[in-house]
Amino acid sequence: MQPTAPFLLGFSNQSRVILYFNSYELAKMFQPLDLPTVLLLHKLSFFVAALCFLYVRSQSRESVGLGFLAVGFFLVATASTLVSIGRVFTDYEHSLALAGTFAGLVGYSIFWIGMCRISTQKSRRREWLILCFPVIVCVTLFVTGLYEFTTARTTAMQSTAALLLLAAACTVFFDRVIEPLPVRRALAATIGFAALLSALVVLGVLFPDVALVSSRNAFFVSIVCHFAIAVFVLALVKERAEEGLKRLADLDVLTGVLNRRSFSTRLPQQMRQGDAIVMIDIDHFKRINDGFGHFAGDEVLARVAQELSARIRPNDSFARFGGEEFILFMPATGEGEASTLAESVRQLVSSIKHSIDDQKVAATLSMGLAVCTDKTCTPHALMKMADTALYASKATGRDRLTVYNAEDFERNPALSNPARHAG
Incomplete structure (x- = not known):
């Protein structure tokens, strides 16, 4: 007589037949x-x-x-x-x-x-x-x-x-x-x-x-x-x-460059020495809108943004800040290099004549540059300095770059009054 499998000892003959049958079907499934x-x-x-x-x-x-x-x-x-x-x-x-x-x-x-x-x-x-x-x-x-x-x-x-x-x-x-x-x-x-x-x-x-x-x-x-x-x-x-x-x-829909929200997320929480911010404004932009229409103004905005973004360095961040204003962040640059780069870009873009309705229109730029000189400088404070320098550029004739210097602005507060130099 063949020995019975240990796990079948407690089953009846009918149950054993069912178990053998199910085991056979299960084996067939895994063939x-x-x-x-x-x-x-x-x-x-x-x-x-x-x-x-x-x-x-x-x-x-x-x-x-x-x-x-x-x-x-x-x-x-x-x-x-x-x-x-x-x-x-x-x-x-x-x-x-x-x-x-x-x-x-x-x-x-x-x-x-x-x-x-x-x-x-x-x-x-x-x-x-x-x-x-x-x-x-x-x-x-x-x-x-x-x-x-x-x-x-x-x-x-x-x-x-x-x-x-x-x-x-x-x-x-x-x-x-x-x-x-x-x-x-x-x-x-x-x-x-x-x-x-x-x-x-x-x-x-x-x-x-x-x-x-x-x-x-x-x-x-x-x-x-x-x-x-x-x-x-x-x-x-x-x-x-x-x-x-x-x-x-x-991205900003009109110009294709970074928008203000995205630009803010790319700034470090604490600026380092040598970090620079440039505020940029298109001079007399309202005249372009009034003289040629808002579509022409939009075209000038887009072209200026393209020219600026094409000439910045790969590690720089460039965005439309609002209206006709743009902002540029140059990390670890220093005042000398930052002012040289900003001035060269300003001169190049300002020299371009934009063709609108068969007329040549020049869009000059006013810029304000601020450079972090200590370890306690925050992005907001540096942007405020650059904005102050921007309005100084407008106050002194536009189409120029002004580097922020705290002593100069303390001696002449009128330079940084935005209400007097808008547009």
């Missing part, structure tokens, strides 16, 4: 899937991911590249479908297999184009040259007759997939320097892992004895990769949209 089932799921994963890309593209048309990703995935899924049809219609098996190989190669090429576009948000003229590669490969397979062999077709398809997926992963990863979105690392890692799986499939086909993973397992894991790629691409689109909204909230 590995056969290759045809895995390939079907592999194909469906491409279709589902492509549908996700198309949906997001319909909701966010400014996201460049999503359409290419969808087309690429659809073509790769179509490639597998053509091969499956060829196994049913055996008279056309090799022809359909070659057509499927071509569709797959084109699909991976278009996927690479789409990933490059969604990563860089740009299109390149020469990117379409990649489509020459599928033509060359398929012509070679046809001329040599290798297209009749599954090993040759699989090697061509998966090796191409590995190379293009690796190239796409590198593009996404290295573009983080230009656009440091957090999801880039995860997306690049997922695409790179998919490339590794394709390479392992090639290794298993060419050298079955040294295969590190079976084709079935590689295809099964790649299903997860396809869904992960779709999720991370959608996350990339979402993060990019959020960054765009954040930038819009930080």
Whole structure:
């Protein structure tokens, strides 16, 4: 008599039969899937991911590249479908297999184009040259007759997939320097892992004895990769949209430079020695508005802002402070360097003639510079000093730069009276 399992001693014969039956069904559930089932799921994963890309593209048309990703995935899924049809219609098996190989190669090429576009948000003229590669490969397979062999077709398809997926992963990863979105690392890692799986499939086909993973397992894991790629691409689109909204909230709508609120958040809580602030005002701006209209005034504001922002240093902060006034923060600069930079920018911008209604209009600038000379200086105090120096520039004729000096303003308080020198 066979010994009874210890955990069944307390059960009746009927209960034991039920437990044995349930254990058998449970074991069947966890048996590995056969290759045809895995390939079907592999194909469906491409279709589902492509549908996700198309949906997001319909909701966010400014996201460049999503359409290419969808087309690429659809073509790769179509490639597998053509091969499956060829196994049913055996008279056309090799022809359909070659057509499927071509569709797959084109699909991976278009996927690479789409990933490059969604990563860089740009299109390149020469990117379409990649489509020459599928033509060359398929012509070679046809001329040599290798297209009749599954090993040759699989090697061509998966090796191409590995190379293009690796190239796409590198593009996404290295573009983080230009656009440091957090999801880039995860997306690049997922695409790179998919490339590794394709390479392992090639290794298993060419050298079955040294295969590190079976084709079935590689295809099964790649299903997860396809869904992960779709999720991370959608996350990339979402993060990019959020960054765009954040930038819009930080910028002045008219001039495109920082607004006052955003500028204030960029200032340190305590100024350091050598930090400088320049208050800038367009002279007689009201005359431009009254003489040429508010649209012309807006155009002058935008042009002056562009000229100023194009000439400041990378670590400086420049913003529209309100009306026709701008503000510039130059950290760790010192009075000598700050006054030299401010004066050179003032002279350059003031010399530009703006064309309005076939007339040339010069927008001169008055500036006030204040430099932190001790460790107790706050941003508000430094801005107040620069504002005082600005009104001194207006009081002494406009179109000039005045450096704040406490002793001079104490001797002549009228210089800093804003009511007398507005406009």
